[in-house]
Amino acid sequence: MTPSRWSDLERPPLNAAALRRAVVTPGALWTSLDVVEATGSTNSDLAARAARGEPEGAVLVAEEQTAGRGRLDRRWSAPARSGLFFSVLLRPGAASSSGTAPVPVHRWGWLPLLAGVATATALSRAAGVDTALKWPNDLLITVAGEERKAGGILAERTGADGVVIGIGLNVSLKAEELPVPTATSLALAGAGGTDRDPLLRAVLRALDEWYRTWRAAGGDPVGSRLLQTYAAGCATLGRQVRAELPGGGELAGTAVAVDGDGRLVIAGPYGEQAVAAGDVIHMRPERRE
Known part of the structure; x- marks a missing residue:
């Protein structure tokens, strides 16, 4: 017998109709919102729709992802309805419906x-x-004095003018359900609210606000205040880090800035170098006896 969507009362299903009424409104960025029971990857599914001409503003949410992808093609999964797993389609390379000019490709990063x-x-x-x-894509929450990963972001280019952004956020995972000991969830962090409907609405509204501001500034991270805001909330800056680079090799030093192209600037023995992509590890300070 197939379990009912309501079999776990601590994890009720999302209300797709109510979400659409809340976020797919006249003048909003979001043009459609679909919730599916399960899929391999919302990013892959939405990229396929984009290739068929899906307009900007499509939102695809899955109650469960069976082959979710992170950076460096890492795979991860979580219990059904235990988090928010969704992707959005943006087309920064096309003129917006309000007539805003396309954003130059070098700023899509x-x-x-x-x-x-x-x-x-x-x-x-x-x-x-x-x-x-x-930097570049993890969401961290401090629990009992330890930084733990609560979510991640994956952006993938699709076609000539589109980008699909996938967001995964652990909401109600219990300690025994965490994929790795360094992870956490909103529930374990003592969040004031773990109802996924208002959480999803809040994220989509904030995305709408920031994306509009960024587009209106032509993608300029300073003019849109994106650079300043990101730097203020970035736990990587000022830390000793080790960046494992694509294709091998690594770079160690102090993360001193995020530059105008969104790259992490690391100061090491050979001066400052900018990293466009890589797996960044926060190094623990050495203990002094």
Whole structure:
């Protein structure tokens, strides 16, 4: 017998109709919102729709992802309805419906950072949780004095003018359900609210606000205040880090800035170098006896 969607009363299903009424409104960025019971990857599904001409503003939410993807093609999954797993389609390379000019391609690298700022803003408002950003795409919450990952972001280009941004956020996972010991969830962090409907609405509204501001500034991270806001909330800056680079190799030093292209600037023995992509590890300070 197939379990009912209501079999776990602590994890009720999302109300797709109510979500659509709340976010797909005249003048809003979001043009459609679909909730599916399960899928491999919302990013892959939405990218396929984008290739068929889906307009900007589509939102695809899954109650469960069976082959969710992170950076470096890492795979992860979580119990059904235990978090928010969704993707949005943006088309920064096309003129917007309001006539805003396309954003130059070299500024699209700011989109995952923009999504991080929007998500952190929304969690502060809707869940009362302070969320820090680990460059380039992790959402961190401090629990019992330890930084733990509560979510992540994956941006993938689709076609000539589109980007699909996937966001995964652990909401109600229990300690025994965490994929790794360094993870956490909003519930474990003592969030003031873990109802996924208002959380999703809050994130989508913050994304709408930040994306419009960024587009209106032509993608300029300074003019839109995205750079300043990201830097203020970035837990990586000022830390000793080790960046494991694509294709091998690593770079160690102090993370001193995020530059105008969204790259992490690391100061090491050979001066300052900018990293566009990589797996960044926060190093623990050495203990002094």
